[in-house]
Amino acid sequence: MAASRDSQTSLICFCLGSGVCLLPLFAYLSFLIESLWNDHYIYLIGSYVIACNAIIAGVYIQNKDTYNNGVRAGFLGICFGTGLLISLSDTSWVHFGWYITALAFFHWSEYYTTAVTNPKALSLESYLLDHSREYKLAALASWTEFTIEWFIFPSLKQIRYVSLIGLLLVIGGEFLRKLSMVTANTNFNHYVQHTKQAGHSLVTHGVYKFFRHPSYVGWFYWSIGTQLVLCNPICLAGYTAVSWRFFKERIFEEEMYLLNFFGEEYIDYQRKVGTGLPFIKGFRAQV
DSSP states (O other): OHHHHHHHHHHHHHHHHHGGGGHHHHHTTSHHHHHHHHHHHHHHHHHHHHHHHHHHHHHHTTSHHHHHHHHHHHHHHHHHHHHHHHHTSSSTTHHHHHHHHHHHHHHHHHHHHHHHHOGGGOOGGGGOTTSOHHHHHHHHHHHHHHHHHHHHOGGGGGOHHHHHHHHHHHHHHHHHHHHHHHHHGGGOOSSOOSSOOTTOOOOOSGGGGTOSOHHHHHHHHHHHHHHHHTTOHHHHHHHHHHHHHHHHHHHHHHHHHHHHHHTHHHHHHHHHOOOSSTTOOOOOOOO
16 A cells, blocks of 8 residues: 555656646747746746645655655656756757656656555665666766767767667667566566565566566666767767676676576576676576
C-alpha cells in the first residue's frame, strides 16, 4: 500500500512539474499574456517552479518521506517540461533540450518503475540522483563541453543527423533498460546483492534470452546516446571508455554472487547467452 502511495505521489508531482511546458499555451490565449511570455518567460517559469514547490509542500509536508519523494519528482518534472520547451524553441540549444528531457525522464522513471515492479527495494536513492560523485562529474563535464563548444564552434552543435542517431540510442537504451526492470520484476535491484534474498530467482526469459545484463546494455547505450545528442566529441569518447569499464567491473562482481546463488544453472545460462556488452565476458567459474 505504501509503495502504491509512493508511485502515485511520484507520478502526480512529476506531471505537476512537467506542466511548465504548457505555459506558452496559456500565454498565447491573449495578446497581453503572450507579450508577457515573450518578454518575461524566465520569470514566468520561475514563478511556476515556486508555485509547484508550494503546492507539494502544502500537500505532503506532514510526511517527510513523502515530501522528499514529491520534491524530487517535481524537480525532475520541471526539468522534463523545461527540456521540452527548449526542444520546441527556435534556438541553437534544441539538442540540449532533447538531452535534458531524456535525462529527467530517465531518473524519474528509475524510481517509478522500481515502485511498481519491486516496491521492497524502493527508496529515495532509486531516483539515482545521488548515484556517485563520478556520475555527477561526468554530467557536469558534458554540460561544460557543450557550452564551451557552443560558444567557440556553434556549428558543431547543429549536426542534426548525429543528434538524431544519439536520440535513437537514448530512446532504445531507455526502453531496453525499463523492459529489463519490468521483466525481472522483484528480482531487479539497483545494487549488487551479496546475499540471496527469499524468492530471488534467475530470470532467463523475455529480453534476458538475448542478454544476461539487458539493464546495463540499455544504460550503456543510453549514456553514449546522450553525448551524441549533444554532439560532444570529447565526452563521447570519455563516456564510452568510462561506462564500459564501469559495467565490466560491475558485471564481474555481480556474476561472482550470481554463480554462488544459482551454481550450475547460471553456468549453463552463461554458456548460452552473452552479457550484451562488447568485449565483456563477465566472471567465469574455474572448473
